[in-house]
Amino acid sequence: MTTDRMKPKPGLPVAVLLAGLSIGFFVVVALATGETAQLSGQGIAGLLQRMVALGLVAIGQTFVILVGSIDLSVAALISAVAVLASHVMQGDPAMLLPAVLLCLGLCAAVGFVNGALVAYGGINPLIATLGTGLVIQGVLAASFGALQGSVAREFQIIAYGGVLGVPYSLLLLAALSLAAAFVLDRTLFGARIYAVGGNPDGARLAGIRTERVILSAHMVASFFAGAAGLYLAARLQSGTPWIGRDGIYDLESIAVTVIGGTILAGGKGGVAGTLAGVLLFASLDAGFNMLGIDAFLKQVLRGAIVIAAVAVHAVRTKGHVA
């Protein structure tokens, strides 16, 4: 019989719990290693700045996962945007706006293709976005020789500038996070995303044009990946075809989204949890650095933490394993 369902246990929201854990870990490690400078305003800003690139990608990933899809092409798109921005700008501030617009156009196109393949083509999203990702990566690798360049100095303000000690990049992440949370929680589009992810057939019968919602979610994911790509280009001064892949932004964005309580089946979760997941990764990274843990062991610990986090969710909700 399947009629008896577990009632969700009352408890702290996942986001608060995760954020508390992350901050606690960071503070304890900083105190234990004597690196109290990390706890100054500058140190905290540094910690939060580690969140920016992954945070942006993961917010977009949250949209597609909520709608019951997934996007594996984000890493390749990040590289493509970074390369394209630096190639078009060639250090010339006059080309700043055209470069950004061109990058956003590329994101729109990739998001549209991903969404169309998944929503209208009926292709499994893992395969569809893996495919588009491979295509983008291939084109980049083949033509990188012709795509050299660097971004304008003025553009690098995004990564290095700030106001009152708060980096612009953090403000950007905060603004986009709030906007994304608002869209999911308070708008028609958000309600439809949850409806389509939660029960595609039910949503269709309720008159929702589910294909459009899926396609839109993919476009959102691509735009956020593009934003991450632009930020990375600003930070590194010039894009390379491998920055997305080296940052493992595809798999890590999925990991932090799931850690944050969004279920892979769709229909449940949100931006707050995802950001808490990103914060967890950032403070783990920072903590491991302070502790001087070697890079490979770091990777092992991260993997174990992803599994542990999802296991905790599974126990908390009894049944809906991500």
Next chain:
Amino acid sequence: MTAVPALSMTGISKAFPGVRALDDVDFECLPGEVHAICGENGAGKSTLMKILGGSYKPDAGAIHLAGKAVQFTHPRQAAEAGIAIIHQELSLLPHRTVEENIFMGHELARRGILDKVAMRERAAELLRRVGAQIDPQAPVSSLSIALQQVVEIAKALLLDARILVMDEPTAALDERDSRTLLKLVDGLRGEGVSIVYISHRMPEVTAIADRITILKDGRKIWTRPRDAAPISEIVRAMVGRDLKDFYPAVPVSPADEVLLAIEGGMNAGLRDVAFNVRAGEILGVAGLEDSGKGALAQALVGDVPFTSGTVALRGQPIALRTPRQATAAGIGYLPGDRKREGLALRQSVRDNALLTLRSMTGLFTRPQRGALAHDAMDERLRAMDVRAADFGQEVGTLSGGNQQKAIIVRWLAQASDILVFVEPTRGIDIAAKAAIYETMRAFTGSGRGIVVVSSDMPELIGIADRVLVMHQGRISGVVRRGASEEDIMHLALGLADAPSAEAGA
């Protein structure tokens, strides 16, 4: 009451490749009328309703709503025209709140921004109208199936539906919840809503319907007012035979040898359960939704095992801690939710029937030999009269009755002594029901036993030799063949003490 029907469908025909699903069917429903449609699975009921709901386009025929001709190409248009369809499989979002579900696809918004306050008020108002004590902010997954059904109805009312189609609304409900739902339907009728009511449960149909239409093989047999349609007539029109042939004859020799004995069975959902199943007996288990009747079935098959107590099969104590142990001991399980727990829908009929044999056999047994051979299994499937063009076809394409028979074959092949059936005929048409009852009788006829858990009381009374009635995890009483629905209901509601002499018998 006006003479213009709220809904009138005339000359509707629809053909699918190889099947004539509907052939010149007329159907109408007046304002404030409950019009029931009865028919076997495949008679065309759901096709007719899908045409009404805008999911299918008819090949021929016309639909008029309050006298105006309409044509639908998308479900949304039907919804906007005031037609709401409550599907058998609920279309709710489990992780979202009740109010979010009520407004799914029709959220109140100003310039794309949700008006949550207005939605909350409207949701509370709708829930009051359906007389439900539901917190609009509770997640749907915390509600019982019955309450989820009520949320579906509130969804329909939100759109101010003038025509409400209910497809087997009580299939997943127990007796008490069904009555509540019928009361709600009655209230909606009073408000002038036209209700098209599809059900396999005859007592319900004759209790609620003003008129009854019978479909068979895509044609309309007749439409009659309720008073001119006794259950026996309805059943005869649907299958062409009498109700009294419906349940198989009972064997005359009384069962005596004890096959399965449970003593002091306890777990989270069960309190001190003790009973026997005798050789040749069909033991029914009745109860309301959370009475523990489902938990009892799960414990018997080792899915959610007893945490204390003893189980003996033919006098030998056995352990039932996992489904594998139960299977090895000779207890087979026919779950209520066939699609989820019973079948691998994308695999063949044959593979599904072979499932248990293959799982219990040694790792290095050669496939295609002995009992595992395709020929041997096909033989069994034919003997059970499983109707499929080819036993290699996907089991998901078979009717519910044939799927159920394929699962029965699975356990017959394993030579199980006890079969535990949960809701054996849920969503199955009358002819297939009769065949399944025959099979159950034939199974017990060879000295084996059946435990059948069901929410369908007439079914339990018709098929079982004894019926255990459960209430709050305990066995509140045992009734023998010939008991009335009232006797069982009394025990199920916990209104009577167990007749102590029989409780452990």
